[in-house]
Amino acid sequence: MGRIILGMLLVSSLMYGREWTLHIEGMHCIACTLAVKKALYGVKGVTNAKVNFKTQTAVVTADETVTLRMMQDAVQQTGYTANALIRH
């Protein structure tokens, strides 16, 4: 039974992904959100990314293959810094 539940959770997370909220440093105007968004979508496994200048955050939906380090590296290459706030 336990294996079945574990299997279902795995399938569920692969299908629907996990949501991360990242704090983005270095955005100085609203147009910066476009560069951050593009960088996050460049990470294989990211299915959705919403970036907000006002809150300086990015809400990212990604599958289980995506790690915080992958997103941080991608964002850093565009000149910004990403730190994880919450992983849902």
Add this chain to the structure above:
Amino acid sequence: MQRREFITKTTAAGALCCVPSFLMSAAPLKSKEALGVYTIDWNFDLSHHGERACALWIPLPSDISGFQTVLETRTKNNAAKSLETSHNAYRARTLYAFWDQSAAPKTLNMSFTVALRDRQCTFKRKRLCPDTIEQSRTFLAPTAHIPTDGTVAAIAKHIVAREKDPLKKARKIYDWIIANSYRDESVQGCGTGSPNTMLAQLEREGRMGGKCLDMSALCVALMRASGIPAREVMGIRVGASRFSIAFGTKEDITRSQHCKVEFFIDTIGWIPCDPADITKLILKEGIDRNSPRVRELANKFFGFWENNWMAFNHARDFDLYPANAQGTLDSFGYVYGEVDGEYLDPFDPSAYRYTIHAQKATL
């Protein structure tokens, strides 16, 4: 204002003392060629965003006594909410439209006729009312994108040196920007308007590349750091120039946004200038920056704006009304849009389907 009223009233406006803040010192020219009348058509279509909520904030031109009058405005849209407002820190006139998720199609059409006159500063000294002088002081303060300390302050001090006359200081800054910068066509739109980015490039490479917002913002920052109230004026070219192909546009003006500068002298008023257009002249005409033609037009455009350009606002680092999801806007020369709270890239044709057209008209 009616069309005939515009013709009769504007000839006297330059002589007024307590006229609204934009204008003053520069008198409208009376010759026939100094008047330009245009019909401007804007068309927006956000229908391809489907069942997502869409919102637009569109910069609109305001009347500027003596130089710019919006004669007729017609709008047609199927937005759930639309309103015209100037409720923001800079009183930037804005058309706001909001479509909820169910709206289909999501379109907006707007057209207006605008009458524009050449604005030529006479540089004659006169007494300005204290309120006007006090209001100008707002434009000495730094903003998020317009620093007046650090490198900006050091460079400003170097440029103006021992000069005490504010008008001569302003001219030194204007000339310094023309001498040290070049138009970089790879920059998107009008640029980001970051003086520190420009100055960092100058330190690295010995000169600065950018477009109109970049050079105007640098000019404004250096002037403010030198004690001269100054501001960027966002606007759009609407027709051909009498002076150079570099200063004009064709009928499709969707990408013709252009930023100029105004600075304030207590004994003269607000004075226009445009260092960015001189760098564009150098590039487009392929001429040397020390050529007689560049010198002549640099002189002309220190204290002048032509009637083929329409001003929107001088807003910088401000909050829109109604409030947007993304927060403080750095400048407002392009339409600003959001879909489900996400920023729409004004340079991406898949995000926006919009066009702006201008046609010569008559009164």
